[in-house]
Amino acid sequence: MVRCGCALLRKYGNFIDNLRIFAKGGSGGMGYPRLGGEGGRGGDVWVVARKNMTLKQLKNKYPQKRFVAGGGANSRVSALKGSKGKDCEVPAPVGISVTDENGKVLGELNKEEDRILVAKGGLGGKLHTNFLPLKGQKRIIHLDLKVIADVGLVGFPNAGKSSLLSRVSHATPVIADYPFTTLRPELGKIMYNDFKQISVADLPGLIEGAHMNKGMGHKFLKHLERTRQLLFVVDISGFQLSSVTRYRTAFETIILLIKELELYKEELQTKPALLAVNKMDLPDAQVKLHELMKQLQSPEEFLHLFERKMIPEKAVEFQHIIPISTVTGEGIEELKSCIRKALDEQDDKENNVHHSKQLLTLQSSSSAP
Template identity: 85%
Template sequence: MVHCSCSLFRKYGNFIDNLRLFAKGGSGGMGYPRLGGEGGKGGDVWVVAHKKMTLKQLKDKYPQKRFVAGEGANSRVSALQGSKGKDCEIPVPVGISVTDENGKIIGELNKEEDRILIAEGGIGGKFLTNFLPLKGQKRIIHLDLKLIADVGLVGFPNAGKSSLLSQISHAKPAIADYAFTTLKPELGKIMYNDFKQISVADLPGLIEGAHMNRGMGHKFLKHIERTRQLLFVVDISGFQLSSQTQYRTAFETIILLTKELELYNEGLQKKPALLAVNKMDLPDAQHKFHELMNQLQNPKDFLHLVEKQMIPERNMEFQHIIPISAITGEGIEELKNCIRKSLDEHANQENDAHFKKQLLNLRVSNTISYSKPPSKHVVTSSKKNII
């Protein structure tokens, strides 16, 4: 069991990553039966992404968390067609997933100015409605923030992730001398000489049992779902959270981190992954690194060191393993180059797979179109299967 002071959780509580809102589309306007006039449609409620917005700012600005669009104007002699009610826009951060009350995903906002309609306004009174307006749609929605970054740092507390982020990017995360050094996600950008930029997310440190929501488990794990690749960061000297918890070697740390990801979502293990072995400036680090490489190359010979229930079904396969020191800067340039190389390789693989899929769909659609002449009642198109 892990104990942590309440003050840490209060500080972390200032960072909000989910919010429940009420939204209601505007009612339509009254129709004008005698002259056949139609009332205006009620306004709609939209969720709109803004780069500089946070969920905490949204909550502070709208403490009632109620968003109601304007009503449509009534039809009248001077304006038989009533004007539409004013739309309501809810400003949210980029990287928001919007779900309804039942957990069904309505949509995601992944870039600036993305928008999703969440509550539609009612239609105005017209002949079909006996000139009576309809009410707007009512809806309770959940906003769930999941960071979008190229690289997500994975590691137990005090592995040196925050120090590493400050070394490889322009981010300046607050680093404190206690177990949970990162109390909220920090985002940095690696800048390359040719102006290429790669975003890196440092997330609150995992602990054993994170998949069961111990510590900051789910707050961490859900964010890593929205990163393109993982960068494991481990302390070459191992890890021990407190005097009451078990000491873990660097090898055991990697096994336990892998298991936590697997227990939360097996799909996370399929992401491209790199391993940064940190604190190589410590005495005897070189010897321990050679020992770790041997263990990683022959993992089955060393799994007896870990409790059986903590052994993952499949081990992580690291595309690159880089010894570094976030303090002295050793290996940092090589790590930055490996991160870029790995992302480029993965992007090329995705492009090749997309091209092959397009080609296959084109062949299939052409086969369907030309294998037999279409009947005079059926219209076929070779375009409909092309992505």
């Protein structure tokens, strides 16, 4: 199958990853019937990506969450064509998906200054409207944050994802020896000697049942959709969320993580994946690693240990498996090299696909009569 508490919820609630807003384009201006003058068009409402903006800041700054553009100017003797109403801009973070009330995607903000028109202004009064202006478009809009990163860290709570992020990048996430330290996405960048930068997202830890939105389920899983690759991080000694939950070995942890991704959205399993086996500084870690590698090389021999519903339908092939310790630094440089290599290979594949499509398009156009 696999190859090479309440206080916490309140804290997480301070991090907003979706927001519902009202947007209304400005009304057009009145026409001037006697002289055939046209009223100005109403202003438009745009969602614009701004640096260092968060949805929480947006909500705090505009608690009513209403964004209305200016009305167009009326036509008059001194200005027969009325001026356009003032546009209204909704400042939003990079990495936003914008949808309407029916779930239709209006666009995405993938880089700073990207903008999406969400509510058009009404036309000004003119001859064919009997010089009466039209009202602006009204819309309920949903802003949905999905982290953009090259690599997304996948693991159960306390697997060491935050410690790993601080080791490989300049990020300074909160780190403590208990589950759910990460309550909101943390982003870091791996810097290479040739100035290449790779972004890494550490996301709130999964728990079993995440696909059913248990714990922080969907808040976590949706962020993975906008990462290019997945880096599974598992504790070599296994995982147990609490004294009342079942202990899971490292191998079981990997199988369960893959199943959670599959149950949420099968496409997540098509992403290139790496595996970091953490806490190799612990006693008996080498013995446990040897056992884990045997299980990963012949997973079908061990799947009888699982309930049928826990077994993934589709295999995930890890491009690299790297034993690491975020305490001693063992394997960290090798991991960084493997991440770089995997992304470079992915870039080459994507470029080849793009060139092939271009070639096919050229061949089709040249053979057309």
